[in-house]
Amino acid sequence: MLQRExxxxxxxxxxxxxxxxxxxxxxxxxxxxLMSPMSVAQYLAPDNPxxxxxxxxxxxxxxxxxxxGVLARGGQAVIVGDPKQLPPTSxxxxxTGEGNDEVEExxxxxxxxxxxxxxxxxxxxxxxxxxxxxxxxxxxAFSNARYYDGQLRTFPASAAxxxxxxxxFVEGGVYDKGRSRTNRIEARAAADEVVRRLLDxxxxxxxxxxxxxxxxxxxxxxxxxDEAQRQHPELEAxxxxxxxxxxxxxxxxxxxxxxxxxxxxxxxxxxxxAGRVSMNFGPLNKDGGERRLNVAVTRxxxxxxVFTSLRSxxxxxxxxxxxxxxxxxxxxxxxxxETAPIARGGASESEDPxxxxxxxxxxxxxxxxxxxxxxxDIRIDVGVRDPxxxxxxxxxxVTDGAHYARFAxxxxxxRLQGDVLAGLGWRLARVFAVDWWRDAxxxxxxxEASLAALGLTPTPSTEATRAPELEA
Numbered sequence: 001m002l003q004r005e006x007x008x009x010x011x012x013x014x015x016x017x018x019x020x021x022x023x024x025x026x027x028x029x030x031x032x033x034l035m036s037p038m039s040v041a042q043y044l045a046p047d048n049p050x051x052x053x054x055x056x057x058x059x060x061x062x063x064x065x066x067x068x069g070v071l072a073r074g075g076q077a078v079i080v081g082d083p084k085q086l087p088p089t090s091x092x093x094x095x096t097g098e099g100n101d102e103v104e105e106x107x108x109x110x111x112x113x114x115x116x117x118x119x120x121x122x123x124x125x126x127x128x129x130x131x132x133x134x135x136x137x138x139x140x141a142f143s144n145a146r147y148y149d150g151q152l153r154t155f156p157a158s159a160a161x162x163x164x165x166x167x168x169f170v171e172g173g174v175y176d177k178g179r180s181r182t183n184r185i186e187a188r189a190a191a192d193e194v195v196r197r198l199l200d201x202x203x204x205x206x207x208x209x210x211x212x213x214x215x216x217x218x219x220x221x222x223x224x225x226d227e228a229q230r231q232h233p234e235l236e237a238x239x240x241x242x243x244x245x246x247x248x249x250x251x252x253x254x255x256x257x258x259x260x261x262x263x264x265x266x267x268x269x270x271x272x273x274a275g276r277v278s279m280n281f282g283p284l285n286k287d288g289g290e291r292r293l294n295v296a297v298t299r300x301x302x303x304x305x306v307f308t309s310l311r312s313x314x315x316x317x318x319x320x321x322x323x324x325x326x327x328x329x330x331x332x333x334x335x336x337x338e339t340a341p342i343a344r345g346g347a348s349e350s351e352d353p354x355x356x357x358x359x360x361x362x363x364x365x366x367x368x369x370x371x372x373x374x375x376x377d378i379r380i381d382v383g384v385r386d387p388x389x390x391x392x393x394x395x396x397x398v399t400d401g402a403h404y405a406r407f408a409x410x411x412x413x414x415r416l417q418g419d420v421l422a423g424l425g426w427r428l429a430r431v432f433a434v435d436w437w438r439d440a441x442x443x444x445x446x447x448e449a450s451l452a453a454l455g456l457t458p459t460p461s462t463e464a465t466r467a468p469e470l471e472a
Contacts, residue, residue: 001021001022001026002018002022003409004179005018008198009104011061014350015043016042016043016044016045017387018391019043019044019045020045020047021047023049024049024184026103027049033051037062037066037067038066038067038207039069039071040069041069044073046441048073048395049429050073050074050075051073051074051246052074052075052076053074053075053076053077053078054070054071054073054074054076054077054078054259055077055078055080056070056077056080056081056114056115057080057081057256058079058080058081058256059079059081059083059113059115059118060081060082060083060085060086060087060112060113060115060116060131061085061087061088061256062079062081062088062113062114062115063088063113063114063339064111064113064114064117065114066114067114068107069139069446071114071295071338074255078345079114079115079123081113081115081275082262082295083115083116083119084147084148084291084296084461085144085256085291085294086253086256086291086292086295087112087113087116087288087291088112088113092100097115127151129151129152129153130153130420131144131152131233132155132420132471133153133154133298134154134298134300134301135157135163135302135424136154136157136160136163136164136377137144137154137156137157137374137375138163138164138165139151139163139164139165139298139300139301139302139303139304140152140154140298141154141375142165142331142334143294143297143298144375144376145278146290146294146327146330147290147294149277150376152376153376153377153378153419154374154375154376154378154398155374155378155420155424156373156374156375156378156379156421156424157424157425158391158392158393158396158421158424158425158427159391159392159393159425160391160392161274161301161391161392162303163302163303164303164304165303165304165335166303166335167304167305167306167307167308167332167335167336168189168193168305168307168308169308169309169311170183170186170189170307170308170309171254172185172309173186173189173270173271173308173309174270174271174272174273174309175268175269175270175272175278175309176272176273177272177278178272180216180220181214181216181217182214182216182217182220182268183217183266183267183268183269183270183309183471184220184311186266186267186268186307186308186309187217187221187222187224187261187266187268189307190210190221190264190266190307191221191224191225191228193264193305193307194208194210194225194228194247194264195225195228195235197262198235198238198247199232199367203240203262204238206260206261206262206302206303207246207247207260207261207262208238208243208247208260208261208262208263208264209247209248209249209250209255209258209259209262209263209264209299209300210247210248210249210250210263210264210265210266211250211251211252211255211263211264211265211266211296211299212249212250212251212252212265212266212268213251213266213267213268213269213281213282213283213284214251214268214282214283215251217266217268218249218250220250220264220285221249224248225249228353231406245260245261247309249258252283252292252293252296253283253292255295255296256295258299259299259300259301260300260301261300261301261302261303262300262302262303262304262305263299263300263303263304263305264305264307265296265304265305265306265307266307266308267306267307267308267309267310267328267332267432269281269282269310270308270309270310270314271309271310271314276363277310277315279312279315279316279319279320279324279325281324281325281328283322283324284322284325284327284328285322285324285325286322286324288324289322289324289325289327290323290324290326290327291323292325293324293328293331293420297331306332306335308332310331310332311332311336312329312336313333314328315328315332317329325358337449348446352399352401352402354399354401354431354433354436355371355381355382355399355401357383357395357436357440358381358399358431358436359371359382361440362382362384362444362447365448365458366458366459366460367384367385367451367458367461368384368385368387368390369382369383369385370383370385370393371381371383372391373396378403378417379403379405380393380396380397380398380426381397381398381399381403382396382397382399382420383395383396383397384396384397384447386456387456387457387459391400393426393428393443394427394451394454394456395428395447395450395451395454396421396426396427397428397429397430397431397447398418398428398429398430398431398434399430399431399432400429400430400432400433401433427450427454429446429447429450429463431443431447
């Protein structure tokens with residue numbers, strides 16, 4: 001029957017009937033079905049054999065009533081999601097009467113999503129704390145401190161150039177509040193940045209996404225980019241549907257799940273033609289607006305560029321109680337000063353006698369070193385800076401000290417952490433305490449051999465300026 005359906009040109013069986021009649025064969029040919037809750041209800045009959053496992057992704061966006069029918073089709077379920085990200089963007093709401101928000105005694109009111117229901121029911125849970133996306137901790141540091149209580153384990157970058165958070169203040173940007181509800185000057189600046197990067201051979205390899213606060217600003221940016229493609233036909237490939245990382249332009253409500261190397265964030269809101277700033281920031285004023293901001297500012301792998309006509313001090317917190325607006329002010333302040341709130345875990349590693357001994361030996365030989373490189377529990381014990389480029393670490397030295405002990409398994413300590421750091425450009429060297437205390441000279445020689453292999457030599461002046469202090 002399946003071969004017959006494949007041979008047909010027209011008049012195919014409906015998918016629901018085909019899957020039903022294939023029975024166990026469908027599961028043998030395709031053990032894993034990738035479907036939305038709506039597709040499950042549409043294509044799988046109620047008597048379809050149950051699956052061994054049902055996995056929900058982005059569960060914070062799946063309403064309870066959509067999820068129940070899928071849960072009933074599996075022997076086990078794994079619910080994956082982030083309660084700090086977007087709830088369902090549209091859902092059926094029942095009114096219990098004009099101005100009456102009370103729930104009847106025999107009623108059970110559903111929570112926003114299946115993820116919220118599982119958390120409320122205390123379903124056994126496991127928190128995923130390793131954050132891989134950001135190739136610079138500044139991209140996630142704000143959200144880590146503001147929304148995740150500093151519990152995300154992030155990985156330090158080996159170089160600061162070409163990564164991180166940048167703010168571009170758009171002079172003369174005006175929010176057309178009464179009419180188009182757009183900021184044309186700011187939209188033009190954001191679109192020009194996209195075009196400049198796509199035309200520049202040095203930056204065109206990085207994928208780009210544009211995030212806006214509102215749908216009207218999104219539409220305006222898309223129109224400006226369409227105009228740019230007509231002027232520069234060579235840009236069309238970057239926007240083509242066949243491109244797996246095509247340039248996208250999305251607003252806060254539909255960007256969850258997307259990521260790009262470079263994300264350009266257009267705030268849009270700002271002073272009107274008379275210079276007045278309204279405290280109405282669209283979705284941020286709604287309940288859960290801070291979750292939308294969290295999603296928007298964590299989409300970038302390498303660079304987040306914030307285009308704004310609004311300074312943080314222009315947001316008057318006395319005029320609004322919305323948490324999303326309070327968080328926007330804090331984020332703009334963070335982007336303006338480029339200083340992240342650091343989530344520290346445990347005592348400073350510079351107090352570790354092994355680390356102090358390594359530092360003293362290297363500084364005495366003229367190397368510029370930094371201890372405790374990183375903003376979370378995952379840190380490089382000693383970072384040796386490139387003598388020719390102070391913004392880059394030539395070598396990272398990790399020991400079996402306090403950081404090492406925080407990892408629960410040898411696989412995490414000795415393999416996975418190193419794999420992720422190597423992907424971020426680190427050249428790593430391990431120093432174990434037993435080896436150091438047995439023969440520190442040999443370990444120092446090994447470290448310097450690794451640096452010499454990179455063609456690096458120490459700077460003599462470093463010894464005179466730093467060694468006495470560290471020795472003391």
